[in-house]
Amino acid sequence: MLLHTIRSAMTAAVLAACLMHVGLCSVAAAAPPSVPGAPVQAPLMVEPPVVNFGVVAPGTKHPARFVLRNIGSTPLTIERAQPSCKCTDISDIAGKVIAPGGTLELTASLLVPKSPGDKDAKVMITVAGYPGLVLANMVADVTQSIRAAPAFVDALKDKQEGVVHLSSIDGKPFKVTSAGGRAPLFVGFDPVTDSPRAAYDIRWRTAEIASGALPQWWVIDTDRADCAQIPLRVRHESTGGRFDPERAARFWFPPESIVLAGVVKAGVPVALTTTIEHLNPAAQGRVTAPTWGDVSAMTVPGAEGTARFISATKRSGDFVDIAFEFTPKPGRFGSLYIPVMIETPTGKGPIFVAVTVTP
Numbered sequence: 001m002l003l004h005t006i007r008s009a010m011t012a013a014v015l016a017a018c019l020m021h022v023g024l025c026s027v028a029a030a031a032p033p034s035v036p037g038a039p040v041q042a043p044l045m046v047e048p049p050v051v052n053f054g055v056v057a058p059g060t061k062h063p064a065r066f067v068l069r070n071i072g073s074t075p076l077t078i079e080r081a082q083p084s085c086k087c088t089d090i091s092d093i094a095g096k097v098i099a100p101g102g103t104l105e106l107t108a109s110l111l112v113p114k115s116p117g118d119k120d121a122k123v124m125i126t127v128a129g130y131p132g133l134v135l136a137n138m139v140a141d142v143t144q145s146i147r148a149a150p151a152f153v154d155a156l157k158d159k160q161e162g163v164v165h166l167s168s169i170d171g172k173p174f175k176v177t178s179a180g181g182r183a184p185l186f187v188g189f190d191p192v193t194d195s196p197r198a199a200y201d202i203r204w205r206t207a208e209i210a211s212g213a214l215p216q217w218w219v220i221d222t223d224r225a226d227c228a229q230i231p232l233r234v235r236h237e238s239t240g241g242r243f244d245p246e247r248a249a250r251f252w253f254p255p256e257s258i259v260l261a262g263v264v265k266a267g268v269p270v271a272l273t274t275t276i277e278h279l280n281p282a283a284q285g286r287v288t289a290p291t292w293g294d295v296s297a298m299t300v301p302g303a304e305g306t307a308r309f310i311s312a313t314k315r316s317g318d319f320v321d322i323a324f325e326f327t328p329k330p331g332r333f334g335s336l337y338i339p340v341m342i343e344t345p346t347g348k349g350p351i352f353v354a355v356t357v358t359p
Contacts, residue, residue: 042130043072044098046106053140055169059114066106066136068125070098077128078104084122086255086277086317087111088138093125112142114256115231117151145169145227153204153218155236160206163187164232166220167199175223176200178335178356180209184220206236214239217258219354221335229260229354250347251292252276252320259340261326261355269308269327274351276342278318285318291345293320304338305329305353328357 051064070076076098083090091107098104112119123136142151149165168174173196176184184191185208187201202220209218216239220230233239247253255277264270278285278292295312310323328336336357339350 041132042076042127042134043070044076044125044127044134045069045071046125046134046136049135050137050139053110053112053138055141055143056112058112058116058142058144061109061111062138062140064108064110064136064138066108066123068093068098068104068106068134070100070102073100075099079126079128081106081123081125083108084124086319087113087119088121088123090123106136108136108138110138110140112140114260115151115233115258116142116144116148117233118142143169144230145224146174146222146230148220148230148232152233152235153209155206155209155214155234162204164202164204164220165199166202166222166230168224171198173198174227176202176220177223178221179204180218180220181335181337182208209234215337215352216243217337217352217354219258219335219337221356228262228356231258231260231354244349246347247279247349248281250344250349251278251280251287251289252344252346253279253349254342254351257351259326259351259353261353263356263358264328266328266333266357266359267330269325270355271310272324272326272353274322274324274342276320276322276344276349287318289346293344295320295322295342295344297343298322298324299341299343300326301339301341303329304332304336307340326353326355328355333357333359 047067047069053062056062078093078096081090081093087110089109093104093106096104106123108123110121119142120139125134127134146166146168154162166176175196178184179202185203187203189200204218206214214234214236216234218232218234222228244253253276255275259272259274261270261272276293278287280286280288293312293314295309298307298309300307305326305328308325310325313321315321334357336355338353340353341348341350
């Protein structure tokens with residue numbers, strides 16, 4: 001997705017800034033440069049340099065507190081503070097002056113995604129009169145009650161197969177009931193003769209994930225009520241920015257393209273929510289199509305089910321939260337991965353509902 005590309009580019013810029021800061025990422029060098037004529041970095045220290053939230057549940061929000069310390073001999077004026085993604089809210093410190101030896105508090109909150117994996121975000125701070133960035137970093141390990149390692153399918157560079165390790169956080173045994181809608185390919189385990197375990201190795205093969213174009217997600221189902229579905233992002237050249245080429249033209253995209261519906265009975269609608277985010281790189285994020293988020297309908301291609309649009313609520317940060325009901329096609333059972341089209345006046349785009357249908 002484009003968001004992934006934008007964040008990757010921003011991460012590269014942040015890493016470059018880290019190198020400028022002599023490898024400290026969050027601390028601008030206080031000492032004069034050793035190379036004549038090289039720019040002097042702002043003498044601003046971030047304490048702590050990294051806030052590590054550790055293992056957190058998907059879709060949760062976490063506060064952080066940083067102290068910015070002036071370790072120089074002259075006042076420092078904060079010119080700008082900008083988070084690396086819209087998942088982060090920060091306090092307004094632009095224009096604040098820090099006296100020599102003084103401090104300034106920066107508060108932030110990180111909303112982690114609903115899908116598992118490592119999450120990081122940064123606050124990029126510029127100081128008047130100094131080049132480069134000073135960074136405040138946040139990291140989290142977004143984990144369900146069953147951890148997947150890695151938390152993705154690495155199908156990049158023509159890789160055709162791999163193994164994902166699953167383990168329950170509490171050490172309790174569980175069953176893997178399907179992987180990508182098929183019988184799981186266990187490594188070193190026979191579900192017929194062996195007892196349930198607290199950990200498994202599951203093999204994936206691109207030929208079995210899809211016969212044609214790869215999906216963005218590969219979903220593993222388990223018998224645990226608190227972790228019925230484990231969504232793994234499929235990393236492939238075709239599942240990133242190329243997957244949804246119309247997103248810029250319609251001015252929005254879903255930041256999380258999968259919706260986990262869990263286990264539902266056939267014919268019974270399930271209430272779900274998703275989010276779309278404004279996108280306009282050509283205008284540097286400005287809104288030039290005010291109706292981009294006016295959701296008018298939701299449809300299911302191929303008669304794989306029905307979707308009933310309920311409401312769309314705009315919130316700060318260029319987001320629209322959508323409520324809808326989804327009902328799988330009668331007579332279809334098992335683990336399903338079904339596209340749902342969202343329609344606004346500026347265009348249509350897909351999300352994907354993962355649902356396990358029982359009789």
